[in-house]
Amino acid sequence: MVLISSTQYKNKTVSARGPSILFLLLLAIAASPVFAHGVAEGDALFIEQAEGMHLISFIYLGAKHMVTGYDHLLFLIGVIFFLYRMKDIGVYVTLFAIGHSITLLYGVLSGAQVNPYLVDAIIGLSVVYKALDNLGAYRRWFGFQPNTKAAVLIFGFFHGFGLATKLQDFTLSQDGLIPNIIAFNVGVEIGQLLALSAILIIMSFWRKTDAFAKQAFTANVLLMSAGFMLIGYQLTGFFVSS
Template sequence: MISASTTRTLVLLAGLLLLLFTANGALAHAVAEGDKGYIQEISGVHLLSFAYLGAKHMATGYDHILFLLGVIFFLYRMKQIALYVTLFAVGHSTTMLLGVYFNVGINSFLIDAIIGLSVVYKALDNMGAYQRWLGFQPNTKAATLIFGLFHGFGLSTKIIEYDISTDGLVPNLLAFNVGVEIGQLLALGAILIVMGYWRRSRGFWKHAYTANVAMMCAGFILIGMQLTGYFVS
């Protein structure tokens, strides 16, 4: 007989895999074809449009969601959650804005592989692997900020590939970034609701390790997909 706590855990793990395998395209940061065409065709200031695109990207970016899930997995106090999410947002925003403005791009397969690595890193951190392997705990705040920088480069690389117009570039990028943060808050809110429900169950601590193993596996799959794309492209 499967217990209620086990059922909830299985639902959570299925959700993680669903986020990964139902995403469109091999690249976590790929922009939908319709949005791509829109970005390429317009010029001038379009604040609402770019804010919408930013929110849509963040809310549907499964790599972002997996990393955020890992970051807040064992955080209970809103002050702590706000601190870590802010560090991620600062990193993400900095490289996205500067990368596009100064036309600094990185191979999209490689940057997305590093983003997959961020998911693996955080899952291992949650499992206490570094304390066992290294004898100390790496700085989690610094790791969140650093990986946030890579997540931002992932998006800036795709935007550069789509030749966004320089007319109205700065306000459009700022609007896009505002949208990204709105999408991040929406995704975070959904994660906190699910996690809050799961944490109240007796099976949370029993299955937390398994959930992070699943998260780690999803990260390795992301890495494998991107490296395969890099070598065969």
Template sequence: MPNNNLLKFSLYIALSLLALVSIESIAHGVDDSTRAFLEQNHGVQFIPFLYIGAKHMITGYDHLLFLVGVIFFLYRSKDVLLYVTMFTIGHSTTLLFGVLSDIQVNAYLIDAIIGLSVVYKGFDNLGGFKRSFNWQPDTKLAVLIFGLFHGFGLATKLQEFHLPEDGLLTNLVAFNIGVELGQFAALAFILIVINAWRHSPSFQRFSTFTNTALMSAGVMLIGYQLAGYFVS
């Protein structure tokens, strides 16, 4: 594909993918069955919260888009483990702290920052910082910091349901474990696809397209969330 058509094609793919997602999903909402359970929940419900956490991560494409960017150029297993651990520490901290301390943050603004994290990682993978600013951010620190915002994004969804204090800590731990299990399952699939493509001569074109598409999707997420913030 000619280089001058790459950006247009990437934008088209990003638009097509987002068009397939419901408005509720873009707003990082929950489905009706999960909503009904959370609204009626009382006491410790370890397995249901474990399932909800895993489901939320697997369907939470904004989190997954960021993780795709994070691991895209990581070739060693220990590097993947390190960066995923930094992300996990970040989002686990603010998820638990945000809910238990009832830290109220605007969900639209948090989700806009999550969109920014996707833009950042795609831009970084394309070498944008080095070419444009002759400077490279600390990638590990960036993953940790954005992980903190991703955790607040998770927290805002749970806070909508005003979960009862009875069993709250246990349920949150179960939810967080579920998030990690969902993250592991999604990353395993993503790594298989990326590693298979690395052996193809087209990997350079694939990497450019993928990270350009990440930036395009991130910009759209930012725009949607900011529009929701100003309208609401």
């Protein structure tokens, strides 16, 4: 993975052109609590009333949830930000998928309860962690580079619990529960691939511009800021609800 140092960008002006502006706007919008990715009213009603297997419907719900899951997408943006080879992207995305698939399935099928605010705060922390990693902060601060693959897998576990808490809000029918939850997880993976494809297309155009090298530092600072906003929003919810 390519790391970037803030010293490379000293005294450089951030351009206001190119696809990076859209990228920065998306980060700012995604950080807003208004765009929270809770389950829509119609989808919630279906989940509550679903009896038996509804594989296609749960695949759709899983894909929709991931595509609108701004916190998961922000983390993915951080993960692939400096990955150029599809082989490397595949490795990291697979590790993330393994992590969140395990805890999503475990959380729902076992009934293990975790506080949704704290889990989502950790998910916000994952965004901050990856942005700092992209900025080369850990090597400067600690003199070594943490294992990025292990970090993606570990944070994937927390992202999976975050997905599970959304389903734990509902009384799920035991009739067809296992195949429906597996279908939901398949949908999550499909949604992740769709979102990742769109992100890669945008970034591929951005990387071809001369402005990318100048704007990458600012983009990761904004990404980190979005993560801190997510943490603050979730911790506020935790203390208010306690």
